[in-house]
Amino acid sequence: MVTSTATWTSDPGEHYWLKNVKSSFRIPVYLPSLCVRRGRSIAEVTSVSSDLAGLIVLLSSIASRGSIEFVNGSIARAPDGKVVVSLFVDYTDSGLSAEGLANSLGGIGVVEGLSVNGYLTGGVTINKHLFPLLLGGNRAVAFSVEVLGGMIDHLRERLGEAANTLLYDLGRQYGVLFTRQVREETGLTFDELAQISLAELQAAGWCVVEGYSGDPVKRFWRIIVKDLFECAKRRSGSNNSHFFRGVVSGLLGEAYGSQDVSCIETLCAGNSTNSCEFAAWV
Numbered sequence: 001m002v003t004s005t006a007t008w009t010s011d012p013g014e015h016y017w018l019k020n021v022k023s024s025f026r027i028p029v030y031l032p033s034l035c036v037r038r039g040r041s042i043a044e045v046t047s048v049s050s051d052l053a054g055l056i057v058l059l060s061s062i063a064s065r066g067s068i069e070f071v072n073g074s075i076a077r078a079p080d081g082k083v084v085v086s087l088f089v090d091y092t093d094s095g096l097s098a099e100g101l102a103n104s105l106g107g108i109g110v111v112e113g114l115s116v117n118g119y120l121t122g123g124v125t126i127n128k129h130l131f132p133l134l135l136g137g138n139r140a141v142a143f144s145v146e147v148l149g150g151m152i153d154h155l156r157e158r159l160g161e162a163a164n165t166l167l168y169d170l171g172r173q174y175g176v177l178f179t180r181q182v183r184e185e186t187g188l189t190f191d192e193l194a195q196i197s198l199a200e201l202q203a204a205g206w207c208v209v210e211g212y213s214g215d216p217v218k219r220f221w222r223i224i225v226k227d228l229f230e231c232a233k234r235r236s237g238s239n240n241s242h243f244f245r246g247v248v249s250g251l252l253g254e255a256y257g258s259q260d261v262s263c264i265e266t267l268c269a270g271n272s273t274n275s276c277e278f279a280a281w282v
């Protein structure tokens, strides 16, 4: 644990970690869980191999024929060191059946294990292998932002303003526990811990961190995020980010070893701006 007697050594202006997660382009990441292409022949193809380069050459040669389209997928290294490539493919134009597709891939030496999961119903298939989902090294679950937003709306309808207090409290606890986990994994403290934790939330799809500045002497922080899941595309006419406001306060409090944190959202994308801005006193 961080003790209250420890000194705050980081000046955010000197080594601004979050500048390294700024980017002029963003790449959507497709978690290959469900594929829908009505009227098409689609399948999930999962291959296991010890030879990554050989597997990539094989997949390249299939792609170069043009008759099998790779829709999306993932590549990972299994605990036994083997490489697992899991793809959704559209093989309508290949003239193959799902069995034919399996035979054409399975007969090649570099592939040590193969599973071809044909469509469950016309033009709809799922991935039956990818489990559990890991974020960094920790098990995670993915929520649909639309569904989560609907759940939050429902909570507000049921509880009124009390829902925002509850969301803030839940967010704060998330911020504390998540930042503690990041510290145990990385050994970082103070501002480095706060910044890397925020950067990991960005990598997990929560938001894009547009600005971060802090003054450890005045104990004041300002954080600006864009496309926050809680607010983006949800114009409610008021500030929405009660959960994330709690996360910011828990995250900074845990990073700086302080229980006495307050955080307000000064501007919100759910109200009138394109980004959400937070001011926190630690």
Ligand SMILES: [Zn+2]
Pocket (backbone or CB within 6 Å): 228, 230, 231, 239, 240, 241, 265, 267, 268, 269, 270, 275, 276, 277
């Ligand atoms: Zn907001």
